[in-house]
Amino acid sequence: MAQDLGLLARASLAAAIAGCFMTPALATPEKAASYYEDALRRFEKDDMPAAVIQLKNAIQQDQKMLAAHLLLGKALLKDGDLKGAEAAFEEALKQGVNRGEVAIPLGQVFMALGRPDAVIDRIQPSGLSPALQVDILTLRGNAYLESGKNSLATQNFDQARSIDPRSATPLIAEVSMLLGMGRIDQAREKANRAVELAPNNAFAWNAKASVLHASLDAAGAMAAYDKALALTPKHVDARIARAALLIDLKREAEARKDLDYLLEQAPDEPRAAYLRAVLAGQKGDTVAVNDALKEVTRTIDAVPPAWLARREQLLMAGALAHYGLANHQKAREYLDAVIARNPGNNGAKKLLASIYVDAKDYARAQTLLESLQRALPDDPQVMYLLGSVNLAQRRYSQASELLEKAAARTGSPEINRSLGFSQLSMGKAEQGQASLERAFAANPADAQAGMALATLYIRLGKPDKALKTAEGMVKRDPANLTALNFLGALKGASGDKNGARAVYGEVLAKDPDFTPSVLNLARLDMADKRFDEARRRLDAVLRKRSDDAQVLFEYGQLEQRAGRPEEAIRYLAKAGNVQRTDPAPSLALIDLHLNLRQSDQALAVAKQLSGKFPTSLPAQLALARSFLASGDAINARSTLGGATRLAEFDAKAQAAIARLQLAANNPDGASYSVYKALQGNPEDVSALALAVQVEARRGDAAKADAALKTLLAKHPNALETLRVTADLAMSRGQYAAAIAGYRKLLSREENTGNALALVQAHIAAGEAAKATSVLEGWVKGHPKDKLASKALAEAQFRAGQLAAARQTYQSVVKESPDDALALNNYANLLQQMNDPAAQEMAERAVKLSPNSAIYADTLGWILVGKGQIEPGLRYLREARLRSPESAEIRFHLAYALSKVGRKEEAKEELSAALRDSGRLANNVPLAQLRKELGL
Structure with missing residues (x-):
């Protein structure tokens, strides 16, 4: 107290x-x-x-x-x-x-707090300097060690050593792992090498001492511990180990000195508390022993009743009861206990498989069902469930085969309906239509089959048959509001908005609380930009059911369309929190965060969503996109590898994955996805075009040419063919061919992207004047194209047409006064022209985007150039912390630090900048600063 x-x-x-x-x-x-x-x-x-x-x-x-x-x-x-x-x-x-500045110390905090999972999850090496990657990989290796994952730890240590063979850091970490595995000789080799590489590193000496201690070389260990503590007196591990060794050597007084030191410096260290208990025990002081052990021990006892685990019938009854009550989690617990007790209980396995399917936990469902199929090869329920799993995982061929067999054995309308879905997914429209028609004819009350059939008719351009099917469902069951609402949706889809509103009104006259019709009316309001009316409808529902996930989701979409992103985020986040079966609200939230360039927020939502829906392909793709937006290519690639397995042979999905793999700089992964896409659909033009791009990125010219030849043979006049042909020429430095290709593409498809591609080709060919001419012509014909206007200003700036660039930037800034990038670039131009208005433009850019390192650097450098060193230094420090990899920013900071007399810090910053001198223009101020600092 x-x-x-x-x-x-x-x-x-x-x-x-x-x-x-x-x-x-x-x-x-x-x-x-x-x-x-x-x-x-x-x-x-x-x-x-x-x-x-x-x-x-x-x-x-x-x-x-x-x-x-x-x-x-x-x-x-x-x-x-x-x-x-x-x-x-x-x-x-x-x-x-910048995360590189925080990664190591934050990781050390996580480890000290006993949270290695946080290190593994959050401290990533990608995109950082080699030296920092070595330290982070070593830290991650230690985290994997604490988590009991030695093979992953070894992988990280190996990767760290491959980056810098002269670093002692991974060697030191490996010593602990090898000792834990009983491999003392290998540990000794690593420890000796670490001391050789870093003779003044206390951690290296502690590692060597640990090996000697484990080898029972007490004298050698004591000498090494003494050396470690001489270098770093506060080295807790070394002091604890030395105290333990002193106790073993019966040198209690010396041990007590170390423990007293630790009590002052690390009062909460449990190992020291244990050693104090050992010393107290040697003195027979039981009270002190108990007090010391209470500091160390933390126990929890939560064991389920053993008697229930031995009663299979009661467990099965509990599982069935909970399943009937839709308490699937508790049912799973009982079924797990049943199967653990009796692996031959196929009834329990089928019920558990059904629960997995309902929960969309397809990986577990498939494993269980495949074992059931071996035991019960002719069981139609097993075939149906396994077919449903394959259908959900887009393995349409396997799904159809299983469902056809199940349907042949039972003729079940439900199975025929699933078979129809599978056939449609394979592109077999006629067979799918026939299966759905059989299912609906056998059970006209099957609303799911009827709606699917009507939707198919709409897709096939048969709106009359679709409306007739829906009207028949309504006539057959006038009280079925779902069918009536579906009829309204069909009318809306066919362009009859007034008819749709009338049907929705009929539904709500029967049941004012029928939410699907309220939502459909709100969607019609949104389409007509009647946002206040849509809000009133949704508010009325939320007053009754404040946690209705679908209504919250629609509200989020409404606010997004109304241009109120903060409100949209609030509603989508709440919808995602309460939604248990559909990832759509969280997917929309992730997209919104990414559109707003809020990558950290997007990643946090995506991680949570991925854990919630581990087998959802859209969830995994959203996670990969969020990793990429956060600069974490390593985890993006890993996530995309899992997504590839989920997508199977879905050509569109695999093409999307391939594009993301390219963005993650993983052309091999992209290649795998592209060829899986082509296995699913060999004629897919997007996949064929991607094959060219992928092989070019892999550096295989022959395969790229072969892929282009295939594309030209199958789709000679497609826009994708024109685009990828020009892109390939551009990547090979064949600028004349690229220019011709982009010009033809622009004539076929006039858009800003194609115009800018043509401009970039001219610039790459050294034709700055032609690039400017193209842009001038484009802007003249498209005066409201802000992106092209900004590109024109930048092209004029690069071409040395400063007066023209100034005039163009004036127009851009006048038209878009809140465009921070344009303001920043305009400030750079004005600074080069010695115009005092440069500071005002830079300040406006920073005010609009206060988290931008580039804008802070521009303002800081302008201030330093005007002699306002202290104010400029503040912005330059901020820029350097946001973007430590920028050589130019670090040079600017070094220059300012030198001006205020912080020569050592300036020297450190300039040294870091010069390590990447390839991106640093060698100018007069740089040369003078190097000379001044002796570099």
């Missing part, structure tokens, strides 16, 4: 001290910068408490100061406040600090 009061007093004192600096009414970026620089000096002197206070003061002055958020996390981590550090790092990421 006394200790708690002491902590409370210190916390109150810290709050009081921090409060002394709180002047929110007078908060300024200049004060924030002053606090930050003072905190940085204190951090460098290892005065973490004072650094934390000053950093909090800096953040209070400027909530958006990225450097302060990042340094606060590091200071809190060094001070042992793990939760505080995590919060600070998360806020740094939220504010826009």
Whole structure:
């Protein structure tokens, strides 16, 4: 209690001290910068408490100061406040600090908090520098070790060593793994190599000490532990191990010194508490032993009643009862227990398979049903269920075969209906129509078959037959509001909006709460842009059922169409939370976040959705797109590999996956998807065109030419053929052919994309004037094409036509005053022309997009160029933290730091910039700075 009061007093004192600096009414970026620089000096002197206070003061002055958020996390981590550090790092990421700056310290926090899964899930190496990738792969390897996944740990360590064979970091981590596996000789080899590579690394010496300790070389181990602690006195692992060794050697007084040190430096360390218990036990102090062990132990006992597991009949009865009540999760628990007790209970297996199918858990359903098929080869229910699984997974040929056999044995209308769906999916419209007609004729009350049949008639251009089918369903069962609502939908689909409204009105006259008709009327309102009327309809439903997922989903779509994205996000998020069977609301939410360039939010939703719907192809594709938007190509590729298996031979789906694989820089994965698409449909023009693109990306010219030859033979005049032919010429530097191809494509299909492709070909051919001419002609004919106007301004800028570019940018900015990119580029042009208005344009860009590193760099550099070093430094620090891979930004920051006398920091930044000198223009200021800093 006394200790708690002491902590409370210190916390109150810290709050009081921090409060002394709180002047929110007078908060300024200049004060924030002053606090930050003072905190940085204190951090460098290892005065973490004072650094934390000053950093909090800096953040209070400027909530958006990225450097302060990042340094606060590091200071809190060094001070042992793990939760505080995590919060600070998360806020740094939220504010826009590049993930490469946060990855290692945040990963260290996760590991210290015992959350290796968070490291595996969130700390990714893709897109980062080689040195950082080595550290992250090693960290991930350690996380896999803690999760008991040694093979994955080894893969990460191997990958880290392949990137930098001279790094000791992965070797040190491997020592721990090898010792755990009892492979001491290999561990010794790794430890010795680590010490050789990094003789002043305490972790390397601790690894060597651990090997010697395990080899029973007490003297050698003690010497190595001493060396590690001499290098890093706060090395907790080494000190604990040395204390344990001292206890084994009966040197209790020395061990107690180490444990007392740990009690002060790491009071919550459970291993130290255990060793204190050992020492107390040696003294016979049972009270102290118990107190120490209570610090270590945490126990939970949650074992199900053993007697129920031995009563199969009761378990089966419980499963059937819960299944009947639609409590499928509890039914599954009982069925699992039944099958565990009696693997031969086929009834339990079929019921469990049905539950898996209902839950769309097709992987488990298929495994179980295939085992049932071997045991019961002629069981029509098993055939039907297995056929349904194949149908859901787009394996239409296998589905049809199974469903045909099941239908032949039972003639079930339900099976014929599923057979019809399978045949339609294979493109066999006549057979599918015949199966659905048989199903509907055998059971005219089967609304699902009737609706499917009517929908098919619409697709086949037979609206009269569709309406007749629907009208027959309504006449047969006038009380069936679902059928009546479907009739309204058919009228709407055929263009009869007034007829559709009349039918929906008839439905609601019978049942004012019939939601599908309310939604259909709201959709008609939306189509007519009568948004307020649509809101009134949906509000009326939500007043009665606030958690109706479908209504919330429609509301989200309504607000999106009405141009209110924040409201759309709110409704779609709520719809996704309450929806248990359909991923559509969350898919729409992911798309909206991506459209708004909110990649982190999109990824968070996509991960949750993927876990919720692991066998949903749209969910997996949404996850892959979100990974790509977040710059995580590695996880995107992995996700797409799983999606390829789900898509099977669906040509359109595989083509979509192939495009995403190309975006993830995985042409081999794209190739696999393309050829699966062509197995499903050898004539698919999109897949054939993609085959050309994929082989070109793989660098196989012969295969690309062969694929193009096939495409030309099958679809010589298709737009896809023209486009991919020009793209291939462009990729090979055959600019004349590319220009001719894009020009022909533009004559066939006039759009901005094709015009810009032609422009890029001219630019690549060194024909800047022709590129500008094309754009001028296009803009003249399409004066409202903002994208083309911006491209024209940029082309004029590149061609040195500064006055013309200025005039074009003026028009662009006047037409689109909120276009941050145009404002930023205009600012760059004005800076080159020494126009003082450059600062105003850059400030407007930053205000519109405060999280952009490029815009912050432009403004910071303009300010530095005007002699306003301190204000400019603030923006340049922010830009560098958002985009540390940019050599130009780091040069700009180094230049500003040098101007304020922070030579060592400037040297560090310029060294990093020069490592990527290929992207850094060698100009006079750069040369002068290199000379000044001695680089």
